[in-house]
Amino acid sequence: MTAPLSVVIVDDDSAIAALHERFVAAHPGFEVREVAGDGPSAVAAIQAHQPDVVLLDFHLPGFSGLDVLRAVRATAGPQPDFIAVTAVRDVESVRAARAAGVHHYLVKPFSATALRNRLDEVAHDRRLFEGAAGLHQDEIDVLFTSGSRAQALPKGLSTETLASVLGALRPDADASATEVSVAVGISRVSARRYLEHLVASGRAARTLRYSTGRPSSVYTLVE
Numbered sequence: 001m002t003a004p005l006s007v008v009i010v011d012d013d014s015a016i017a018a019l020h021e022r023f024v025a026a027h028p029g030f031e032v033r034e035v036a037g038d039g040p041s042a043v044a045a046i047q048a049h050q051p052d053v054v055l056l057d058f059h060l061p062g063f064s065g066l067d068v069l070r071a072v073r074a075t076a077g078p079q080p081d082f083i084a085v086t087a088v089r090d091v092e093s094v095r096a097a098r099a100a101g102v103h104h105y106l107v108k109p110f111s112a113t114a115l116r117n118r119l120d121e122v123a124h125d126r127r128l129f130e131g132a133a134g135l136h137q138d139e140i141d142v143l144f145t146s147g148s149r150a151q152a153l154p155k156g157l158s159t160e161t162l163a164s165v166l167g168a169l170r171p172d173a174d175a176s177a178t179e180v181s182v183a184v185g186i187s188r189v190s191a192r193r194y195l196e197h198l199v200a201s202g203r204a205a206r207t208l209r210y211s212t213g214r215p216s217s218v219y220t221l222v223e
Contacts, residue, residue: 005052039063089167174218
């Protein structure tokens with residue numbers, strides 16, 4: 001039987017950390033080794049456990065999650081796969097996370113299914129390396145596109161804006177394309193393209209909002 005992949009969770013909100021711990025515990029292929037609540041203890045936990053995966057919030061006491069990421073990347077030895085789990089969704093932070101080697105980027109709040117899908121991709125990618133002297137081109141292509149495999153973005157859509165659109169959605173309150181466009185700062189037509197992509201990929205649901213005149217499409221985050 002394959003040993004579960006080890007996980008360190010980093011979040012300064014103990015309630016959210018406990019929720020994410022339950023999400024991970026529900027996945028038989030992963031086990032949580034430690035939960036850290038600030039930057040310095042996060043680095044210490046990662047160094048002590050050398051986990052396979054780190055769920056990393058960006059808003060942390062001591063120093064930021066991005067600083068944790070950079071500190072770990074600067075050390076020798078085995079490197080974990082980082083999954084950003086954060087409410088931070090500005091373009092600069094998303095780009096910095098990507099440049100530092102974040103494997104996936106989940107904007108809070110997200111569902112257990114969303115996290116499970118990312119964990120599955122991490123496990124799949126790690127299996128490609130096990131016992132392999134070399135990789136075929138198609139396997140290399142999978143590794144270099146793993147961060148966007150689940151989204152399979154159509155031409156003209158960006159991962160940064162997609163993260164912002166996701167951050168504008170809630171599971172318990174619907175939003176129209178116009179409302180999302182205002183929140184994110186993009187056109188209504190662009191917002192609708194991102195929202196319809198999220199519906200097609202199962203990460204958002206579309207319903208109709210009935211009011212005076214013609215009903216309009218509204219969207220909610222899928223948990």
